[in-house]
Amino acid sequence: MSGRVLPLRRPNGLRVLDLCCGAGGLSMGYYLAGFEVTGVDIRPQPNYPFTFHQANALTFPLDGFDLVHASWPCQYFARVTRWRGTQADHEDLITPRRARLE
Incomplete structure (x- = not known):
């Protein structure tokens, strides 16, 4: 997160995987709802504020997440x-x- 300050929120203990996350607009909503967010996109997202993987959403492992969201x-x-x-x-x-x- 390289020095960025994110808004305060109450963690809910759940992990969300946001496939085709883009810059992270939807991801921020999940973060504010308390989720630990991981994003995946095939294109680089240099300003994505959470854990990010540049990868193909069709092959990225889905295990270990409580919720998987995809914005194809x-x-x-x-x-x-x-x-x-x-x-x-x-x-x-x-x-x-x-x-x-x-």
Whole structure:
């Protein structure tokens, strides 16, 4: 966390794994709710405020966490993508990856 000061919160003793975490906006919500947060993203996230692993969310181990959250990119399903007429330019990343969490 390199000198960053995070807001105070009451730890709940639970660990969350945030797959496709990006910069950590959602992760901060989990942190404020008391979770110990670990983020995974395929792209570097140099300002991510918690434990971070640059890795593929499809192969990162899920064991040892009380909760696993995934924010798969969803451009394929986004209304704005269809409105712009470019849905075919985006892969459906949600449907085949749902089995990973089930």
